[in-house]
Amino acid sequence: MNVLFPATADAVLEALRAHPDARLMAGGTDLLVRRRAGAVAPGVLVCLERVADLNGVEVLGDAIRIGAATTLTAILENGAIRERLPLLRDAAGAFASPPVRNMATLGGNLCTASPAADTLPPLCVLGAEAEILSSSGTRRMPVADFVTGPGRTALEPGELLGSVTVPVPGGGTIQHFEKVGRRKAMAIAVVSLAALLRVEGGVIAEARLAWGSVGPTVVRCPEAEALLAGRAPTLETFRAAGESVRRAVRPIDDVRASAGYRRRVAANLLLRLAEKAGPAALG
Amino acid sequence: MSPLPSMGSRSRRFDAPDKALGRERFAADEYPENLLWAGALRAGAPHGLVRGVDTARAEAMPGVVAVLTAGDVPGANRQGFIYWDMPVLCGDKVRHAGDPVALVVAETREILAEALLAIEPDIEPLPVVDGLDAALAPDAPRVHDLETGNVLKQATVRKGDARAALDRCDVVIEETFFTPQQAHCFLETENGTARMDAAGIIHMTVSTQSPFRDRYEVGQALGIPQERLHVIAPFLGGGFGGKDGVTVQCLLALAAMHAGGRPVKMWWSREESLLAGYKRHAARMRFRLGAGADGALRALVCDLDYDTGAYAHLGVEIMALGLEHASGPYRVETLEANGRCVYTNNPVAGAFRGFGVAQVSFAFEGMMDRLADRLGMDPLELRLQNAIRRGDRNGVGVAMTASTGMAECLAGLREHPLWRTRGAWVREAPPLTRRGVGVAAVLNGMGYGRGLADMAVAKVRLTVDGRFRIYNGVSDMGQGNSPTFVRMACHVLNQDESGMELVQPDTDRSHPSGSAAAGRTTYTYGKALIRACEAMRDKLLHRAAMALLVDDVADLELAPGAVRHPATGRALPLALLGSKLHPDDRCCVSEAMMPVTRDVPEGGEAFRLGFPHLIFPYAAHLARVEVDELTGRVAVADYVAFTDGGRVLDPQTYEQQVQGAVAQGLGYALWEDCAAEGGRLLATDLSTYVIPGAGDLPDIESHAVETVEESGPFGMKGIGEVGMNGPLPAVASALLRMGLPMTRAPFTPERILAALGGDDS
Numbered sequence A: 001m002n003v004l005f006p007a008t009a010d011a012v013l014e015a016l017r018a019h020p021d022a023r024l025m026a027g028g029t030d031l032l033v034r035r036r037a038g039a040v041a042p043g044v045l046v047c048l049e050r051v052a053d054l055n056g057v058e059v060l061g062d063a064i065r066i067g068a069a070t071t072l073t074a075i076l077e078n079g080a081i082r083e084r085l086p087l088l089r090d091a092a093g094a095f096a097s098p099p100v101r102n103m104a105t106l107g108g109n110l111c112t113a114s115p116a117a118d119t120l121p122p123l124c125v126l127g128a129e130a131e132i133l134s135s136s137g138t139r140r141m142p143v144a145d146f147v148t149g150p151g152r153t154a155l156e157p158g159e160l161l162g163s164v165t166v167p168v169p170g171g172g173t174i175q176h177f178e179k180v181g182r183r184k185a186m187a188i189a190v191v192s193l194a195a196l197l198r199v200e201g202g203v204i205a206e207a208r209l210a211w212g213s214v215g216p217t218v219v220r221c222p223e224a225e226a227l228l229a230g231r232a233p234t235l236e237t238f239r240a241a242g243e244s245v246r247r248a249v250r251p252i253d254d255v256r257a258s259a260g261y262r263r264r265v266a267a268n269l270l271l272r273l274a275e276k277a278g279p280a281a282l283g
Numbered sequence B: 001m002s003p004l005p006s007m008g009s010r011s012r013r014f015d016a017p018d019k020a021l022g023r024e025r026f027a028a029d030e031y032p033e034n035l036l037w038a039g040a041l042r043a044g045a046p047h048g049l050v051r052g053v054d055t056a057r058a059e060a061m062p063g064v065v066a067v068l069t070a071g072d073v074p075g076a077n078r079q080g081f082i083y084w085d086m087p088v089l090c091g092d093k094v095r096h097a098g099d100p101v102a103l104v105v106a107e108t109r110e111i112l113a114e115a116l117l118a119i120e121p122d123i124e125p126l127p128v129v130d131g132l133d134a135a136l137a138p139d140a141p142r143v144h145d146l147e148t149g150n151v152l153k154q155a156t157v158r159k160g161d162a163r164a165a166l167d168r169c170d171v172v173i174e175e176t177f178f179t180p181q182q183a184h185c186f187l188e189t190e191n192g193t194a195r196m197d198a199a200g201i202i203h204m205t206v207s208t209q210s211p212f213r214d215r216y217e218v219g220q221a222l223g224i225p226q227e228r229l230h231v232i233a234p235f236l237g238g239g240f241g242g243k244d245g246v247t248v249q250c251l252l253a254l255a256a257m258h259a260g261g262r263p264v265k266m267w268w269s270r271e272e273s274l275l276a277g278y279k280r281h282a283a284r285m286r287f288r289l290g291a292g293a294d295g296a297l298r299a300l301v302c303d304l305d306y307d308t309g310a311y312a313h314l315g316v317e318i319m320a321l322g323l324e325h326a327s328g329p330y331r332v333e334t335l336e337a338n339g340r341c342v343y344t345n346n347p348v349a350g351a352f353r354g355f356g357v358a359q360v361s362f363a364f365e366g367m368m369d370r371l372a373d374r375l376g377m378d379p380l381e382l383r384l385q386n387a388i389r390r391g392d393r394n395g396v397g398v399a400m401t402a403s404t405g406m407a408e409c410l411a412g413l414r415e416h417p418l419w420r421t422r423g424a425w426v427r428e429a430p431p432l433t434r435r436g437v438g439v440a441a442v443l444n445g446m447g448y449g450r451g452l453a454d455m456a457v458a459k460v461r462l463t464v465d466g467r468f469r470i471y472n473g474v475s476d477m478g479q480g481n482s483p484t485f486v487r488m489a490c491h492v493l494n495q496d497e498s499g500m501e502l503v504q505p506d507t508d509r510s511h512p513s514g515s516a517a518a519g520r521t522t523y524t525y526g527k528a529l530i531r532a533c534e535a536m537r538d539k540l541l542h543r544a545a546m547a548l549l550v551d552d553v554a555d556l557e558l559a560p561g562a563v564r565h566p567a568t569g570r571a572l573p574l575a576l577l578g579s580k581l582h583p584d585d586r587c588c589v590s591e592a593m594m595p596v597t598r599d600v601p602e603g604g605e606a607f608r609l610g611f612p613h614l615i616f617p618y619a620a621h622l623a624r625v626e627v628d629e630l631t632g633r634v635a636v637a638d639y640v641a642f643t644d645g646g647r648v649l650d651p652q653t654y655e656q657q658v659q660g661a662v663a664q665g666l667g668y669a670l671w672e673d674c675a676a677e678g679g680r681l682l683a684t685d686l687s688t689y690v691i692p693g694a695g696d697l698p699d700i701e702s703h704a705v706e707t708v709e710e711s712g713p714f715g716m717k718g719i720g721e722v723g724m725n726g727p728l729p730a731v732a733s734a735l736l737r738m739g740l741p742m743t744r745a746p747f748t749p750e751r752i753l754a755a756l757g758g759d760d761s
């Protein structure tokens, strides 16, 4: 096997042109697992770990740009993300374990496009945008459109995910992430919920919700979001939105959990928002 | 015997530096020069007739040294303990998905993997016996050709007439409990290396709990005289029972016979270990318990079914321990315990810490909690009231003449702050959270039990340069028996640890001392070692007398590195003594045997070996448990264990045993389940077979209740297993207190959420 270590994004694209059958490798925490299982056998690996322009976190006014090859550890430890994107920070904190986070990258998580990917629900509710590089130029699209199905993305041959730009939500928003795995660390999500709530004058002005692991890709539920808007953030309010969530999700049975469990928990997790929105709301 | 001077104090383990520095060599670390790799092709099909195995393509591959099938196995081609029912390579029939049908020896691991893929087995599928119900159905397909269908063994143990007594009880509780198969998940998966020398002797270095027995088992299976098998057992990276009995050994020896004298290595991947390694028996336990209105236990009737999977391994003995322990650490007036050990096409079940007892602990403690509920009694007081005490007869009628600290363990728990403040803690539960505090009282028979001599032979040698070398005879799988042996020897010989050397089991150098199992390793070998060291001390004092011009050895003593004459201050260095003595004279060998009971309960004759026991360690456990109502997630917030293991020889090793057992027991309670569907495992690796991580485990507080076990070395008895039995019932007890009566382990969020009820649309 031939392993290449380009130093710039252009050199990566060049390598992809020269070796059409090459595979990109960032942290390798998905790719190498698949290789061990015999699911992929790339002849050429193009590694991203030394590509400086794909790596790092940059604050651009009201948005934060994260290079595709940035590790989960770097995301977790970044001050700007901690302060302004606690939703993404919490997802990174719930991700695998420290040694895996030291290797795994944001771009790898998106490109693997697993229904259980921890960073996807937060990026979707935050309205993040993916930047795709190719030798013919750069294109952008919402992360929600970038992932097209389980294991499928909008990437064309020869293309590369360059970065993700995340708008910072305004003040007064409650950001909440919860992952239900089968243990505290080193567990794939059985259900996850990312939520953004803007509460104004004791009522929910806006709710954005996204679930992981309960459908082929991230599940949104505009019906529940609409139901919540204009109501006080109480247990009753969130319970009332449960039915629409149970209808919206399309979970499967697997070794980790049954579809029934996933469906029920997807709705239940909303109730945690009542706690988050202030003890006064609990009733 | 006087206590060890270091008792009550912590000190560095003798084996710690080598382990901390990565110098310790485990079997998996052996990469002899010029080695070949061996691997087995697994059936894949859980039940089927082997029509043929086409090895032509694999044999033709460059780098493939040998491809072997059942026809190449020279001996009986049967492995086992008492029931020799497990082929080394299957020729006629496969009985579980992990059954091996071919063995490949190759130049590299990569070639090995390709060759295994190139073999084409032709297996005609048979209907799969996927569990107890399928196995016991009237027209069930037979896993083995037994007249009794799939029932390998059925037995009943009785004390009095329990059925009649049940009819007269004020209250009768009835419940059925289920426990899953559990995998050992040792860090070091099954492995070893083997080489056949020019004289035809096969030398093996294996990760094994039973090196001496391995010779017998491999010898029988392959038709090799035992003296042509040499087994070395270095420290193990975990065992827990899963390496008691051969794993890689027969395949490895067979491979070595076809390797032209080159060394061969076999090392199961994690997936192979889960597929082909032994498991804890899944069990179904129907209990009926009768009591007086005052809480006195009058009658217990139970039916225990153990799923032994495709082969017997130690299944019958494991079921026997289930029957023996069915009434827990309690006085029960009458008992009828019925057991069946049943063949299925599930993975092979075998020995696992808590050997048959971990299963029934869930059931008898579940009954005690339900009884306490019914009678409106405090669950801890009910247990204390019925706790077995010294002099009582236990559930199967054996008189408890040894140390019996069950009540002391429970009394310790009763005074513990976490028990005393339980009401407030439960009341202060945060929103959407339920809390409960549970207790469990458990025990675990020590040693092999009646009929199977629990014996050890210790050897200690004075080296030519005046140090003492201990030849350990029972594997150290991490439990720390061998560093404890060093401590004991230091004490008897009055030496510093710097003057000691430690050799791990080696069939050419140490003596047969049984397996590392049954909480017996420190007890039995330790007793033998004390004797060997005392003999060594006497010998050296006598040998030194002449040189020191002393004619009464009572005037001499052993000191670190020397024999000393305190009256004159004269000393003879051990190095000098060592260089003068004949090698044969520098060695002492002594043996010890564990006492057994003469009481044989009614029905006990059905078990020739390993039933009943005389000496029991005990434990009382407490768990503070939280349940999240939204997800059904169970978190154990705090954990306390009081353990009666007799005198504590080394507080740190003791605590490590308790903590390790509790961690493994919590895994059994909350996560671990080798569930199979149609004989195929659902969880095939550690990403789906979930064991707890550090974040999932509470702080585990360990207290020793130091009874004195007079028969034991320095008053100790073994606690390797008892701690495993407490967590499952302790967590269940807490859940019952919060209105969640669980009868099926593990308590997954899914099962808890279902028990919480509510809408499930």
Ligand SMILES: Cc1cc2nc3c(=O)[nH]c(=O)nc-3n(C[C@H](O)[C@H](O)[C@H](O)COP(=O)(O)OP(=O)(O)OC[C@H]3O[C@@H](n4cnc5c(N)ncnc54)[C@H](O)[C@@H]3O)c2cc1C
Pocket: A023, A024, A025, A026, A027, A028, A029, A030, A031, A032, A033, A048, A068, A069, A094, A095, A096, A097, A100, A103, A104, A105, A106, A107, A108, A109, A110, A111, A112, A116, A117, A118, A119, A155, A159, A160, A161, A162, A186, A187, A188, A189
């Ligand atoms: C033990 C373990 C635990 C895990 N736990 C979690 C968890 O808790 N949560 C979770 O979400 N995931 C988890 N994962 C999965 C995995 O770690 C993540 O998906 C991770 O983000 C992948 O990143 P990577 O850099 O390692 O990807 P790689 O394995 O390097 O790549 C994955 C795929 O993406 C492609 N790729 C990578 N970067 C780019 C790019 N810039 N442009 C185009 N294609 C690209 C690669 O070609 C490959 O196909 C776990 C994995 C392991 C082994």
